[in-house]
Amino acid sequence: MSPEAPADPSRQPVTDPLNPPLPTADAAYWEAAAASFDEEPDHGLCDPAVRSAWAARLRSWLPSAPAAVLDLGCGTGSLSLLAAEQGHRVTGIDRSARMIERARTKLAGRDAAFLVGDAAEPPVGERRFDVVLVRHVLWALPDPAAVLRHWAGLLTPGGRLVLVEGRWGEADSIGLPAGELTALVEPLAARIRVESLAHDPALWGKEVADERYVLIADLPRRHTEVVDVHLVVRRGDEVLLARRAGTGYADGLLNVPSGHAEDGEDVRAAVIREAAEEIGLRLAPDDLRVALVMQHCAPPPARPRIGWFFEAEYGAGGEPWNREPDKCAELAWFPLAALPDDMVAYSRAGLDGLRAGHRFLLHWHRPGDAVAHDPSGPGRAVVLDGPGPTG
Secondary structure, eight states, rough: SSSSSOGGGGSSOOOSTOOOOOOOOOHHHHHHHHHHHGHHHHHHSHHHHHHHHHHHHHHHHHOSSSSSSEEEEEEEEEEHHHHHHTTTTEEOOOOHHHHHHHHHHHHTSSSEEEEETTBBSSSSSTTOEEEEEEESOOOGGOOOOHHHHHHHHHHEEEEEEEEEEEESSSSSSOOOOOOHHHHHHTTTTTTEEHHHHHHHHGGTTTTOEEEEEEEEOOOOOSSSOOEEEEEEEEETTEEEEEESSSSSSTTTOOSSEEEEOOOOOOHHHHHHHHHHHOOOOOOOGGGOEEEEEEEEETTTTTEEEEEEEEETTTBTTTTTOOSOOOTTTEEEEGGGGGGOBBBBHHHHHHHHHHTOOEEEEEEEOOOOOOOOTTTSSOOEEEEEESSSSSO
């Protein structure tokens, strides 16, 4: 049930049963393990009693159906199947292609989709979910606090984290104690409850003596938005655009180099960081000027965002180059007055507004709108700082 570590570390071969070794995070391990993964009672849920126990627990943890459930480190899809059987729409992510293949077979004909990807950064683009469901994954990730913030950002307002975790072994134990996980989740949640799972042998197909639990966290329902940062590099009358690839959102389309501000990070620091990570520029604060601020929303069910567009002149911070070829297929210069049509719609609207001299815009997709700019479609940009073309 994990792209990073065994779904139940206590089941790995050990030389000392009180000191299980830290399991491998090598993707090849999981490819090899896929064929026999479901043989463990709590993996395949083949035993009717084990399956019934997990189904009952899951029904109590998930909201009323139908909800959009993101199952991270889904393995062969055993929990995904239970959720789908209870009427939920499931998206499963696992780093093992063989695990995903087995999950797709197991849930064929169900309202479910499965993708190969990293549980820490799931390839779901702008999609938002009612529940993020994770079993025995978080403890093995290098920065659980950052991962939890990212997962919380994948939820709709009032969404729910369902985190099945534990601590295995008696000496030099591994895992994540319930108290530690609670402290990590508290800054994100409106309500938290922790439910012990160690006392119920039906869940594991045997008696267990270590710490096993589920933490259920409901996020606040107040209005919250992701903050985007966008860098408009100007070379005379031209601007630099990047073609998206392998991100799960708007792949194949052009936009300005961009990202989002991390928790506690101001927008100027964020765009400087993103410029270094994406195009290798070492910008200083004085190299930047705010060009435009835009509230935008991709087609439903995406959530609204606030986008800050910064300008920098060519030459500031060095020569731009593609530092993330797994996310960017190319960098190219285009005239600001003759931008290509194959752009992300809100990025194109932002550049059109900037060229027209505007500072504040709205760009709100409607149901049925394309993510890509449509020159023959209705203009969605609304100028907030005076009259002028809306794009």
